[in-house]
Amino acid sequence: MTWLVAVVLASASSVNPLVQLSGSIEALVKQVSPTVVQVVVTAYTTVDQGNRAQADLVMGRQRSIGSGVIIDAGGYIVTNGHVVDGARAIQVVIPGEKAGRGRTVDAKIVGIAREIDLALLKVDVTGLPALPLAAPGSVRQGELVFAFGSPEGLRDSVTMGVVSATDRQPDPDAPMVYIQTDTPINHGNSGGPLVNVKGELVGINTFILSNSGGSEGLGFAIPSSLVALAYPKLRQFGHLHRGEMGMVLQTLTPKLAAGLALARDAGVIVADVVAGGAAERAGIQIGDVLVSVDGQPIDNVLPLAMRLFTSNGDERVSIGVVRGERAFTTDVAVVARTNDLDRLTDLLDPETSAVPELGISRHRHHGRNRAAAAGAARAGGRHRRRARAAGRRRRRRAVDRRRHSFGQRRPRRDARGASCAHGRRARAQSDRPADRAERTAAVPHVRCELIAHVSRTVECVV
Known part of the structure; x- marks a missing residue:
């Protein structure tokens, strides 16, 4: 029997604890x-x-x-x-x-x-x-x-x-x-x-x-x-609606307590009170120090905030208050938060308020649709032809400006200040009308691609 116990203990001790840990994690x-x-x-x-x-x-x-x-x-x-x-x-x-x-x-x-x-x-x-x-x-x-x-x-x-x-x-x-x-x-x-x-x-x-x-x-x-x-x-x-008491709170720190000449250096100080709110009706004033919520001591804003999160409204919370040398308890009503922006979305009905998706369709400008566009212009009447003519004039002026910006680039210069051969060739090629027109037509195309296909895997916050 002693031998059997020794074998069992030996086998148990032979198990690597790291292997056990790894297996548990797996x-x-x-x-x-x-x-x-x-x-x-x-x-x-x-x-x-x-x-x-x-x-x-x-x-x-x-x-x-x-x-x-x-x-x-x-x-x-x-x-x-x-x-x-x-x-x-x-x-x-x-x-x-x-x-x-x-x-x-x-x-x-x-x-x-x-x-x-x-x-x-x-x-x-x-x-x-x-x-x-x-x-x-x-x-x-x-x-x-x-x-x-x-x-x-x-x-x-x-x-x-x-x-x-x-x-x-x-x-x-x-x-x-x-x-x-x-x-x-x-x-x-x-x-x-x-x-x-x-x-x-x-x-x-x-x-x-x-x-x-x-x-x-x-x-x-x-x-x-x-x-x-x-x-x-x-x-x-669809939303987490919370209650409010009508006061602004701040955690009391030793430095803040010293600056305000307070006897206590822990708790929650009332920084502001909403006029006519539940806190004012309960007798709470600016400068009061809150020390307990429902009989539980507090030293920061968190317990009271969590109490408001768990409230469904129409409740009362017992709050311990210290004002100077006086300590007392008052019941403050918890009312539904009136400035809850999430409540505005409750008024929307997705079936009746939804706006259909808007989109932009991009088409290449070539001979076939150019002819179709011209035919549509002829069939549209005199006012439509005048509008399209004005549009063509505006586009020609825009093309002229783009030609100037693309075709009149200065050639690159080397260290001696002379124009590089590559720069001269590039400028000569860029001055060809076909190239200028091709680049001019490509400008809005590239912009549409950037707008439509910018895709990043980011998160603002982790």
């Missing part, structure tokens, strides 16, 4: 990858033509790539709001059974919550694998996490890191909180999942802080608790 990736999709967005944006005065006048088609994660087997996909903002067409690449293969399907936007940068998409495919959400508050600093997505358009990629911090606020007065991770995240990872070792969604990769434009170990993800809050509302209403 199993995790195999489990999660089918739930991660690539989001391909086509939108029209201004194209920089090198002329700042005309940059906003030229529109071009831009193709951007992001990531998303399936959270419902019925075809619902969560991604970042900035990934699909302004999209004219959205396609989703769903992973196939074999690595590197997938099927591309059209997707539509169900809802966007711009304030928290989340969007919900829907594809007409059912029976999809869905990624479960981690329990709220289960993320711990230092735990292993994995980022899935399409960095730089490279679909089905995964990287590994740790949770650097939970409840991170890049701006102390911002209402949003993020999970900070050193997992390598790059452009194209936006909207992809951040997953723990259990294969649960702990966050949606959103942006990075970087001086180089690439990953420097400062990535930020929207917590899964916020995803769980937003998903049902986006699915039902």
Whole structure:
């Protein structure tokens, strides 16, 4: 019996722990990858033509790539709001059974919550694998996490890191909180999942802080608790409507407290109060320090902002207030936000308010359609002939100006100041009428190509 125990212990100790770790990661990736999709967005944006005065006048088609994660087997996909903002067409690449293969399907936007940068998409495919959400508050600093997505358009990629911090606020007065991770995240990872070792969604990769434009170990993800809050509302209403109390808040810092001669150096200070708002009616004044929400102590804006996110309106929140040496509690009504821009889109009916797509058709000017155009001009009557004649005169003047700009270029000179032979030949060839006319006709053609076919795989933010 002793010999058997020794053999078992020896065999157990012979297993390489790195091999076990690698096998566990492989199993995790195999489990999660089918739930991660690539989001391909086509939108029209201004194209920089090198002329700042005309940059906003030229529109071009831009193709951007992001990531998303399936959270419902019925075809619902969560991604970042900035990934699909302004999209004219959205396609989703769903992973196939074999690595590197997938099927591309059209997707539509169900809802966007711009304030928290989340969007919900829907594809007409059912029976999809869905990624479960981690329990709220289960993320711990230092735990292993994995980022899935399409960095730089490279679909089905995964990287590994740790949770650097939970409840991170890049701006102390911002209402949003993020999970900070050193997992390598790059452009194209936006909207992809951040997953723990259990294969649960702990966050949606959103942006990075970087001086180089690439990953420097400062990535930020929207917590899964916020995803769980937003998903049902986006699915039902299309937007995440939040409440308001009618006051502007600022996180109280030691420097701010010293400058205002306050006894406390932690909490939330009221910077402004909306006249006639719920906060003013509850007796809150500018300069008050808020120290608790529903009996829970607070030292920044985040808890109160999250309370407003979870509110459906027509509720009351108990707030602890310190004013000078006086401390008291007051109930503030939470009302529906009146300046919510997302509510305006609720008034639009896509079936009745949609405007048909506008497009530009480009045709080559040759003998056949020139003759057809002339025939149409003759059949159009005297006024139409006069209009076309005036148009031809304007075009001839434009052609003359272009000929001057293209045909009168100075020849290149060598170091001695003499004209180069190549420059003389180039000028002689450029002065030929056929060449000048060919280049002149090509100018608008090239411009149309630039406008119609500018295609970049970029994302503003990761």
